[in-house]
Amino acid sequence: MRDIRKIGVAAVAALVVAAGVYWGMVRDGDPASAVPAAGRTVIVEAAPVQVRPVQQEVNAIGTLRSEDSIVMRPELAGVVTAIGFKEGQPVRKGQLLVALDGSIHEAELAQAQASLTLSRANNDRTAELLAKGAASQRTRDENLSKMRMDEATLALARARLAKTRITAPYDGVAGLRKVAVGDYVTPGQDLVTLDVIDPIKLEFRVPEIYLAHVAMGQTVTFQLDALPGQTFKAEVYAIDPQVDVDGRSLAIRARADNSGRTLRPGLFARASLGLARHENAILIPEEAIIPQGTDHFVYKVTGGKAAMTQVKTGIRRDGVVEIVSGLGAADTVVTAGQLKLHDGAAVNVRSASAD
Structure with a gap:
């Protein structure tokens, strides 16, 4: 009798599990949410290939530097008798900065x-x-x-x-003075800094793998945490001939216009260096890519069926991927529902905004 009761309980449990699985397959009225049987049409989302220009970019962290920056120091000892500049203000070449007795x-x-x-x-x-x-x-x-x-x-x-008369060697902006009238100064003592900040330099580093893609005259866009919401541009003018052996990176300097003296040396910058530009690139949404090991695949919609196609990817930017080979300009690829597909499965394409 006990064995019969055990068999009955097991049978009821199996029925409950089966009912739960079936309910999960048909809930919300979407039978395609289950793995389709052979010959069943699968509802998927798809998007046509886009053909437009795309540019490869490398992001980096940088710092703004003065075009020129020096610390004015006396060569002789003496007492300060006059100060000929205002702190933080522009000075002209030859202008008296500090006079000694x-x-x-x-x-x-x-x-x-x-x-x-x-x-x-x-x-x-x-x-x-x-x-x-x-x-x-x-x-x-x-x-x-x-x-x-x-x-x-x-x-x-x-x-x-x-x-005894310390003058500005070039036009620039005076910093904060370190001495006052009446101070006794010694040779080499700091008096004031002098900076050229127009133009201003942006210094940053990129990984060594981009060495072949970096060139003079390239445009760099950068943003500053100190000035949110603003984007600035600079032009590469110098590339370090040596690669840093510790970080395996390449130092680059670019110049930016700073006629309004908005930018200041020492500011933290988030830079983006434009590299290769492809004018007629084939682009698809990133979610259409199916990685398998080191290979990449997409489901291409052809004649109402899904065709699994191997592709070679290129530049990735802003949620889109460049396809170097494997797709044409007139193709459409599945962007959602790939887990329910197999090669040759019949598909019913709906827009991404459909319920």
């Missing part, structure tokens, strides 16, 4: 000038006496040498005095 150097210059005046007079007098035979050639040579030494001393005094 030059009183000692002015005195040295005056001393050198007086000594040179005397030595020139002595040299001229000796030359006249030598012509009359009243002086020796040795005396003439000594006076001439003294005059040359005094000329060099005068030039040195002038150079030292000139170095």
Whole structure:
């Protein structure tokens, strides 16, 4: 009796499971949600191939750099007597930035000038006496040498005095000053930075596999977290001849217009470098691709049937994939419902917006 009861319970359980499976197959009134029987039409979504230009891009992280950037430092020690710039404002080439006390150097210059005046007079007098035979050639040579030494001393005094006035070597923007009037500065001490920010440089790196695709003059678009919603353009002007052996990457620099001084050195940038451009590329939605190992397949709709077709892919961008071989411009591919298909299955194509 117990065996009969066990058999009855097992039979009821089997019926419940079978009913659940059947209900799952036909729920929502869509019998195609189950694996179709032979000869049954499968409802799928499909899209025609698009033919349009596509450009390969490589994304990278970069940093904005000044076109030129230097730190102004004195060559002589001295007391700051004047500051000739405003912080954060443009300066012109030759404009005074910092002046040091030059009183000692002015005195040295005056001393050198007086000594040179005397030595020139002595040299001229000796030359006249030598012509009359009243002086020796040795005396003439000594006076001439003294005059040359005094000329060099005068030039040195002038150079030292000139170095008490630190001027801008080119047009740029002054940074924040590190000193004030009255400070005593030493040789090599930081005074102020000077940057050229128009144009501004974008520096970034790309993997070495793109070496053959990178060229001078290519366009780079970039965005900044500091200025959301804005896109800027730059042009590649320099490619590092050496590949970084640690990161296996290639350093690239591009220039961007910054006439409004909106961009600032040091900003973090998200760059996109345009590489190869294909004018008549065959494009399909990314979801149409069926990967199998290292190969790629799609279901092509031909005469109301699905034909499994191997394809070779190319550029991938914004949810679309370039098909290098395997499809033509007039083909249509299945974009949803591939799991229910097999090669040669009859299909009923509906739009993606259908319920």
